[in-house]
Every structure is written in C-alpha cells, then in structure tokens.
Amino acid sequence: MESSLVKDNPLLLPLNKEKTIYDGFITVQERDFRLRILLPPDRQVKQARLHCCWQLKHLLHGYEHIVKQRQQQSPDLVTFILELKTVLEVGLKSRHECRSIPPPQYYAQLISEMETLGWGKLLFIDTEFRTLRLKAEDSSRRQHILNIKLKSKVKLERVWRDMITHCD
Structure with missing residues (x-):
C-alpha cells in the first residue's frame, strides 16, 4: 500500500x-x-x-x-x-476552475490603461484582475461606481470612455 x-x-x-x-x-x-x-x-x-x-x-x-x-x-x-x-x-x-490565466500582455495592458485612466479612479480589483470597481463623475458632478467585468481582450480605456459617455 x-x-x-x-x-x-x-x-x-x-x-x-x-x-x-x-x-x-x-x-x-x-x-x-x-x-x-x-x-x-x-x-x-x-x-x-x-x-x-x-x-x-x-x-x-x-x-x-x-x-x-x-x-x-x-x-x-x-x-x-x-x-x-x-x-x-x-x-x-x-466549477470551471480549469480556465487558463491570461497571458502577461493582459496584465501589462491593464496596468497601462489604468495609468491612463488614473489609479485614483480604481476602488477595487479582484485577485484575478477581471473585476474592477471604478468611480466616475458625470457632467452634473454626481458620483457613480462602475462595476466592470473584463474579458482578456477588452480594452479598459474603451470601456471607461463608453461608461463616461453613458453617464453624461
């Protein structure tokens, strides 16, 4: 045995x-x-x-x-x-725990785009770097919290721009 x-x-x-x-x-x-x-x-x-x-x-x-x-x-x-x-x-x-992790470029792009948006807007990011919580302010100066679930090929900057457009 x-x-x-x-x-x-x-x-x-x-x-x-x-x-x-x-x-x-x-x-x-x-x-x-x-x-x-x-x-x-x-x-x-x-x-x-x-x-x-x-x-x-x-x-x-x-x-x-x-x-x-x-x-x-x-x-x-x-x-x-x-x-x-x-x-x-x-x-x-x-439980679909077998999914593969994104390539290093995903994380590099995420960091680069967060630098463009500003780290001060980031309220939360999960351990898999797939769920972000960002703060935004609309044209009437109202505060909003945006929950974003990312896929490995989504450009965060585009998502942010689209969200801001919808807040105005």
Missing part, C-alpha cells in the same frame, strides 16, 4: 514511522492541493481526520457527504485518495 500511495501521490508523505500522519499535496488536473491526513493507530480510513487548504475546502463544498461516504467505504488510504481525486476532478469540471 505504502509504495502505491507514494508512487501515485509523490507529494503526500508520511510524517511518522507508524504511517498514521500524512502531509503534503495531492495533484488533480495539474493543480496541487494541500492535505493532511491523521489516521488512528489502527490506520482505518473510516476514522481518519482530514485537514485541507482553503482552496480544497472551497472546491469540496457541496461534496462533503460524498467524501464522507467514500471515506467510510474505502478499505485503505490508497483507495480513498483515488476516490477523493475523482470527486475533485468532478468539482473542478463543474
């Missing part, structure tokens, strides 16, 4: 000689997720406790009952990890 576990999950390693504590990463669709598994002394997976990173918790949200069921039905840790990875693959596909 041990050699199969390490072979299939080289980033998930036992931390003690009893092999009741495993820590590291499991890889699903080229993404690594942090996982710690605490097995009881008899190493029964049914009684194992799982500790995972927030990304893995987020991805497993809504699948907890399936993970628990697979944990109860798996005869050993190797089988359970395989089942867990299957659930994760389904979760990744259903």
Whole structure:
C-alpha cells in the first residue's frame, strides 16, 4: 500500500514511522492541493481526520457527504485518495476552475490603461484582475461606481470612455 500511495501521490508523505500522519499535496488536473491526513493507530480510513487548504475546502463544498461516504467505504488510504481525486476532478469540471490565466500582455495592458485612466479612479480589483470597481463623475458632478467585468481582450480605456459617455 505504502509504495502505491507514494508512487501515485509523490507529494503526500508520511510524517511518522507508524504511517498514521500524512502531509503534503495531492495533484488533480495539474493543480496541487494541500492535505493532511491523521489516521488512528489502527490506520482505518473510516476514522481518519482530514485537514485541507482553503482552496480544497472551497472546491469540496457541496461534496462533503460524498467524501464522507467514500471515506467510510474505502478499505485503505490508497483507495480513498483515488476516490477523493475523482470527486475533485468532478468539482473542478463543474466549477470551471480549469480556465487558463491570461497571458502577461493582459496584465501589462491593464496596468497601462489604468495609468491612463488614473489609479485614483480604481476602488477595487479582484485577485484575478477581471473585476474592477471604478468611480466616475458625470457632467452634473454626481458620483457613480462602475462595476466592470473584463474579458482578456477588452480594452479598459474603451470601456471607461463608453461608461463616461453613458453617464453624461
């Protein structure tokens, strides 16, 4: 069992000689997720406790009952990890987490266009640099907050100009 576990999950390693504590990463669709598994002394997976990173918790949200069921039905840790990875693959596909990140030019263009617009107008930007919240003032000096969702090929300057035109 041990050699199969390490072979299939080289980033998930036992931390003690009893092999009741495993820590590291499991890889699903080229993404690594942090996982710690605490097995009881008899190493029964049914009684194992799982500790995972927030990304893995987020991805497993809504699948907890399936993970628990697979944990109860798996005869050993190797089988359970395989089942867990299957659930994760389904979760990744259903949540479209597999999308690719934009090329570096996207970010360079975004920064360049924000410099043109003025950084003072930026109220918020999400961690993926796809959602912006900008402040604008119309011709009557009323303040507006614009929520903009970007696609990788949209020119921010054009979006801003269009928004200002509609505010006037």
